Amino acid sequence: MSKSISELFNTDKKLVSIYFTAGFPQLHDTVEIIENLEKSGVDLIEIGLPFSDPLADGPTIQESSTKALRNGMTTELLFEQLSDIRQRVNIPLIIMGYFNPVMQYGVEAFCQKCEDIGIDALILPDLPLREYQLHYKEIFNRHGLDLIYLITPQTPEERIRAIDEMSNSFIYMVSSSSTTGAKAGFSEENQEYFKRIADMKLKNPTLVGFGISDKNSFDQATAHSQGAIIGSAFIKHIETQGIDQISSFVQNLKA
Amino acid sequence: MSKFLADENGYYGEFGGAFIPEMLYPNTEELRVNYLEIMQRDSFQKEFKHLLKDYVGRPTPLYYAQRLSETYGTKIYLKREDLCHTGAHKVNNTIGQILMAKALGKKRIIAETGAGQHGVATATVCALMGIECVIYMGEIDISRQAPNVARMKLLGATVRAATSGSKTLKDATNEAIRDWINNPVDTHYIIGSVVGPHPYPDMVARFQSVISEETKKQLLEKEGTENPTHVIACVGGGSNAAGQFYHYLDREEVNIIAVEAAGKGVHSGESAATSALGKVGIIHGSKTLLMQTVDGQITEPYSISAGLDYPGIGPMHAHLYNSKRAQFVSITDAEAMAAGKRLSELEGIIPAIETAHAFAVLEHKKFESDDIIVFNCSGRGDKDLQTYIDYFEL
Numbered sequence: 001m002s003k004s005i006s007e008l009f010n011t012d013k014k015l016v017s018i019y020f021t022a023g024f025p026q027l028h029d030t031v032e033i034i035e036n037l038e039k040s041g042v043d044l045i046e047i048g049l050p051f052s053d054p055l056a057d058g059p060t061i062q063e064s065s066t067k068a069l070r071n072g073m074t075t076e077l078l079f080e081q082l083s084d085i086r087q088r089v090n091i092p093l094i095i096m097g098y099f100n101p102v103m104q105y106g107v108e109a110f111c112q113k114c115e116d117i118g119i120d121a122l123i124l125p126d127l128p129l130r131e132y133q134l135h136y137k138e139i140f141n142r143h144g145l146d147l148i149y150l151i152t153p154q155t156p157e158e159r160i161r162a163i164d165e166m167s168n169s170f171i172y173m174v175s176s177s178s179t180t181g182a183k184a185g186f187s188e189e190n191q192e193y194f195k196r197i198a199d200m201k202l203k204n205p206t207l208v209g210f211g212i213s214d215k216n217s218f219d220q221a222t223a224h225s226q227g228a229i230i231g232s233a234f235i236k237h238i239e240t241q242g243i244d245q246i247s248s249f250v251q252n253l254k255a
Numbered sequence: 256m257s258k259f260l261a262d263e264n265g266y267y268g269e270f271g272g273a274f275i276p277e278m279l280y281p282n283t284e285e286l287r288v289n290y291l292e293i294m295q296r297d298s299f300q301k302e303f304k305h306l307l308k309d310y311v312g313r314p315t316p317l318y319y320a321q322r323l324s325e326t327y328g329t330k331i332y333l334k335r336e337d338l339c340h341t342g343a344h345k346v347n348n349t350i351g352q353i354l355m356a357k358a359l360g361k362k363r364i365i366a367e368t369g370a371g372q373h374g375v376a377t378a379t380v381c382a383l384m385g386i387e388c389v390i391y392m393g394e395i396d397i398s399r400q401a402p403n404v405a406r407m408k409l410l411g412a413t414v415r416a417a418t419s420g421s422k423t424l425k426d427a428t429n430e431a432i433r434d435w436i437n438n439p440v441d442t443h444y445i446i447g448s449v450v451g452p453h454p455y456p457d458m459v460a461r462f463q464s465v466i467s468e469e470t471k472k473q474l475l476e477k478e479g480t481e482n483p484t485h486v487i488a489c490v491g492g493g494s495n496a497a498g499q500f501y502h503y504l505d506r507e508e509v510n511i512i513a514v515e516a517a518g519k520g521v522h523s524g525e526s527a528a529t530s531a532l533g534k535v536g537i538i539h540g541s542k543t544l545l546m547q548t549v550d551g552q553i554t555e556p557y558s559i560s561a562g563l564d565y566p567g568i569g570p571m572h573a574h575l576y577n578s579k580r581a582q583f584v585s586i587t588d589a590e591a592m593a594a595g596k597r598l599s600e601l602e603g604i605i606p607a608i609e610t611a612h613a614f615a616v617l618e619h620k621k622f623e624s625d626d627i628i629v630f631n632c633s634g635r636g637d638k639d640l641q642t643y644i645d646y647f648e649l
Contacts, residue, residue, distance in 0.1 A: 052420060052552040053538070055432050056276040062419050074550045099274060100537040104551030125276035126537065130264075154281035154439050174278060177439045 005092045005120050005146070005169040008043055009205045015227025016218075016253055017044035017207055018234050019096060021064040022081070023073025024050070025239055030081045031088065033243050038091045040250035043227065044207075046123065049078060049097030056125045058181040060232035064239075075105045079113045086118040094148065096123040107136055111143035121146040121169055129163065148172050153193045157200070164202040173197060173206045173225060180210050181232025186220045198224035218253050259504040259571070259580060260460070265453020268578060270570035273452035275540040278436040282444070283540075285359065287454045293358045294351075294461065306350050307465065310383070311340045313347075315466075317473035317629070322601040329622035332483070333604070333632040334470055336495065343607065343634030344463060344495045345376035349445055351462030353380040356443035363387045363438065366445040367431040369396055369424035369491075370561030371403025372607075372634065373447030378412035388412040391430040393423035396561065403638060421555045424565055428539050448492025449569030452540030456497075456569050463498025470629055471502055478627055485622070487512040488631035489613040490583075491527070491563035493572045495633035500581070510582065512620075513572060514613045516558035517585035527556035527564045528585040530576045538567040544576065559588035559642065560608035562634075590615040592646050595636065607634030608642060 008015060018037055022030045030047070037045050050065035050073050057065070078095075085093070095114065102110045102124060114122070122145055127136070132147055140147055149163045152174040163171060176190050186194075190211075197206060208221040209229035221228040230253070237249045256262075265271045265287075273283055293299055307313040315335040324331045336344035349366075356364060364381050366388075368374030374390040381388035390407055394416040397404055407414050420426040435444045449456040449463075471481040486503055488496035490513045503509040518526035526532060533544035538553060545567035546554045558564040568576075575581035586594075595611030598604055606614065610633045622628060636643065643649065 052554075053425060053429055055429055055539075056278060056436065058433070059419065066420060069552060076550075098537075100547070100553070101551035103536060104534070104547065104549065125278075126274045126540070128272075128274060128280075131272065131274070150277040152278050152281075155277065156281075159280075177278065178437050179278075179433045 003090050003092055005044070008092055009170065009226055014222040015043040015207065016250065017046060017227060017229040018042050019046040019048055019229060019231030020234060020238070021048040021050055021061060021068050022078050023068030023071050024064040024235070025067070025243070027071040027073060028081065029243050030078065031085065033238070033246070034085060034089055036243060036246040037250070038089045040247040041254065042091065042250055044092050044094065046094045046096045046229065047078070049075060049095055049101060051098040051101055054098060056179055058179040058232060060181045060235050064235050075101055079117065082117045092120045093118070094121045094123055095119055099124050099127040108139055111139055111145055114145055115143040119145065121148050123148045123172060125150055129166070133166070150174050151197070153177060160197070160200065160202070164204055167204045169204065170226070171202065171204050171206045172229070173208045175208050175210045175212070175221060178210055185217050186211065191220060191223070194221065194224040215253055215255055257505045259575060261453065261457040261571070265457060267570045267574035270543050270573040271453055271456060272542050273540055274537045274542060275452045276436070278439070279432070279452070279540070282435055282439050283452050289359065290355065290454050290458050293355055299354060299358060303351060303354055307347065311346050311350060312338060313465065314469040314473070315339060317470060317477065319477065320602050323598065326601060327617050327622060328624055329626045329628060332474070332627070332629045334466060334499065334629055336466060336631060336633045337604070337606065337610065337635035341376045341379050342637060343372050343376070344466065344498060344631070345373045345447060346379065347465055347498065348447065348459050348462045348494060349373070349376040349380045352443070352445040353384050353386070356386070356445070357384065359443060361441060361443035363389070363442045364445055365389045365391065365431050365434050365442055366447060367391050367424065367427040368447065369393070369427065369564070370638065371396070371400045371407065372562060372638065374412070374414070375403055375406045375410070377445050377447070378407040378410035381412060382410045389434065390414050391417050391427040391434070393417045393421070393427045395422045396424065396427070400561065423555065425553060432539065448494040449497045449571055450492040450539055450541055450567060456541065456571055459494055460497040460501060460571060463494050464501035466495070466498035466631065467500065467502040470499070474627070474629070482506055482509050483627040483629040485510045485512060485626060485628045487514065487613050487616055487628060489514045489563060489609050489633065490568055490572055491516070491565045491609065492567070493569040495631050497569060497571055499629070499631040504580070511575065511580060512616060513575065513581045513583050514616055515583060515585050516560060516563035516591070516612055517587045518557040518559070520587055521585050525557035527558040529566065529568045530583045531585055533567070541567070541570050543567050543570045543573040559591065560612065562607070562609040563612065584616055584619060586612045586615040590618065594618070595643070596647065604632065605636035606632060607636050608639045610634050
């Protein structure tokens with residue numbers, strides 16, 4: 001039985017969530033990356049379904065997506081690669097992608113596959129709250145999937161409250177007004193925002209993402225949250241060091 | 256309220272909406288909440304009309320094309336958007352949006368451009384207003400549209416190369432959106448067509464609707480009726496068509512013809528005929544018809560005209576297509592080039608190659624002698640001279 005996302009948060013330790021793009025660096029690295037991440041002590045994994053036009057992402061994730069697609073990654077292939085993943089790992093798994101590939105696969109069929117595989121939740125940044133509530137929430141929930149919402153420094157308080165109300169596992173707190181991987185380290189202004197959100201005493205825990213690359217930024221991001229999400233820096237690491245050097249990256253964060 | 260215009264949530268039938276990441280929510284929300292009220296202000300209308308008249312040169316003529324009419328045995332009028340300042344209809348929208356940006360207190364403008372026409376029209380209004388301007392353009396387009404890059408620079412704009420993905424218009428649009436995510440407070444994004452998240456398709460269509468508003472009055476003077484039997488315009492994203500169709504959408508007696516670029520042939524694999532080849536999906540924040548793989552990856556279109564090679568169409572046009580309110584015609588590169596040459600020889604008007612696609616309909620469709628056809632002559636061909644030279648070996 002795999003661990004659920006909500007169980008994950010029954011701890012005081014700061015959680016590490018890692019994003020990687022499926023199909024990168026090599027087409028069939030997906031399972032090995034997931035296994036190595038679990039072995040390295042990561043708490044949560046976001047598997048990126050590559051998209052041709054990833055609007056919310058900076059250059060590192062864009063380029064990894066372009067290469068993954070060029071390598072031949074498809075939605076169907078990712079599901080095939082993950083088909084026995086629950087016999088291999090217990091760590092909570094999230095699929096992160098853009099809405100169009102999900103729509104083309106068929107939202108119902110996509111959710112069914114996720115349920116069969118044992119995916120815990122989805123992050124689809126360009127599926128807006130309203131559309132989700134009106135058309136898709138029922139389908140997601142029927143397949144035991146949660147949709148993780150993003151908030152940013154510009155998100156108004158009442159919208160944050162509404163998102164908190166809708167969420168069941170955690171809230172993805174975008175650290176600053178930026179695309180992924182854009183900024184290094186956090187200003188006082190960023191930290192005030194982290195504190196402001198913490199002071200709202202939301203019912204859901206928060207994980208901070210965007211702009212976290214090393215131990216220093218990880219510690220800053222998690223001073224007022226339950227953990228942080230690292231994507232671009234991890235992708236750069238496996239691109240240069242290889243997927244068998246994952247534990248060194250994770251150890252540095254947790255040191 | 257027209258059933259062919261956006262509802263309050265930005266939907267045209269099943270198309271439209273705002274499929275944007277949360278990072279863009281505050282920007283688009285600010286615009287959505289304010290755009291109609293700002294556009295209705297007397298001060299806004301006064302300045303918009305003043306600039307369209309004295310700066311753009313409106314109203315543009317509705318010209319009766321005598322020799323073209325004789326050639327095809329029907330009555331043909333040209334709405335001369337090619338005579339607008341900067342050479343195309345694009346400036347109607349950029350004038351409107353720069354005033355919108357000012358009303359919202361924005362200090363910086365960004366825009367995407369493909370061939371460079373919208374980039375030039377944006378750089379122009381930024382120069383006019385003394386506002387900082389950054390234009391995103393695909394790296395490949397920068398190298399093939401050097402004169403427009405030079406124009407934008409001369410007008411004081413910064414041109415930034417989009418080096419991701421296929422390095423063309425759709426990637427330039429992605430980069431502009433990313434810039435907006437990174438600069439959510441002081442920056443306004445001037446989208447160049449009736450695409451993007453709500454309220455852009457509606458706002459841009461409203462700014463361009465001056466085209467059909469003038470057409471109605473001018474045709475009444477010349478023909479004693481506001482309604483032609485046919486309005487015809489080319490569609491890439493679809494802003495010139497939206498403007499030309501706007502006030503005729505609910506007049507069922509007016510036939511609407513939208514012309515798409517078939518490139519080397521609709522099924523050649525090198526085409527931009529979105530309605531024929533596209534499926535419902537999400538592109539640049541809007542649910543519409545778009546060209547994509549079975550896996551939902553957006554594909555790169557092709558047309559000889561840089562202004563028509565966009566993989567989607569505006570949600571308004573997707574709805575006109577699905578509801579059958581408009582007839583969609585696909586025109587190949589060769590047909591468009593021939594039509595451009597014909598218009599040049601018969602009327603002394605060298606059209607943009609985008610515009611030439613619309614005129615090629617005359618070879619496809621037989622019109623009656625008492626039909627009254629209005630073409631949106633959306634842009635002039637100066638920017639395409641090199642393509643004409645190469646194609647016809649001039």
